[in-house]
Amino acid sequence: MTVKLHFEKVVYMTQREDEISGGTEGQNVSFTKHIGTSKKVTDHLANQRTFLAWIRTGLATITVGFVVERFGLLLRELGIKTGLAELIPAHYSSFFGVSLTILGVVMMVVALIEFLQIRSSIDSEQFHPPATFSVILTILASLIGTLLAIYLFLTG
Numbered sequence: 001m002t003v004k005l006h007f008e009k010v011v012y013m014t015q016r017e018d019e020i021s022g023g024t025e026g027q028n029v030s031f032t033k034h035i036g037t038s039k040k041v042t043d044h045l046a047n048q049r050t051f052l053a054w055i056r057t058g059l060a061t062i063t064v065g066f067v068v069e070r071f072g073l074l075l076r077e078l079g080i081k082t083g084l085a086e087l088i089p090a091h092y093s094s095f096f097g098v099s100l101t102i103l104g105v106v107m108m109v110v111a112l113i114e115f116l117q118i119r120s121s122i123d124s125e126q127f128h129p130p131a132t133f134s135v136i137l138t139i140l141a142s143l144i145g146t147l148l149a150i151y152l153f154l155t156g
Contacts, residue, residue, distance in 0.1 A: 043122045047115060054111035061104030069097025092151050099144050107137060 072093025110133050121127045 040122060043127070044119065047118050047122065051111055051115040054114075055108055058104040058108035058111065061107060062101050063104075065097045065100025065102075065104060067097075068100060069094050072097065096144065096148050096151065103140055103144060106140075110137075 114130065114133050117130070118127065
């Protein structure tokens with residue numbers, strides 16, 4: 001009796017798959033269209049993945065800023081203890097560390113704002129990707145990187 005029920009279930013599932021595929025043998029038709037996954041869902045999931053990537057980048061930037069600032073503090077302490085404080089010029093590592101930390105926080109806040117704006121534009125089906133966040137972030141990161149390179153060149 002159970003074998004017959006299992007066989008009937010397999011036959012039903014096969015027939016159901018044929019109905020879903022709609023007789024599109026040999027054609028590349030997305031299975032997700034047939035099971036009810038809308039384009040909006042995939043767009044929202046992509047938006048969320050992008051948001052989480054920006055959050056990870058912001059946290060990494062904050063972490064690097066913290067390490068840069070603490071390393072400068074270590075260098076100042078070593079200079080005071082060894083009497084080399086006069087030889088070591090004013091350290092700008094605090095400035096760079098705090099700048100990187102602030103950049104990371106700004107990055108996460110702007111990422112949240114972008115996420116919410118993109119979410120509403122996907123729902124209204126009027127999505128146009130903004131470029132301002134990317135441009136401003138690139139300019140700020142390049143400026144901090146250039147200043148850090150100049151500092152390392154002058155003190156190294």
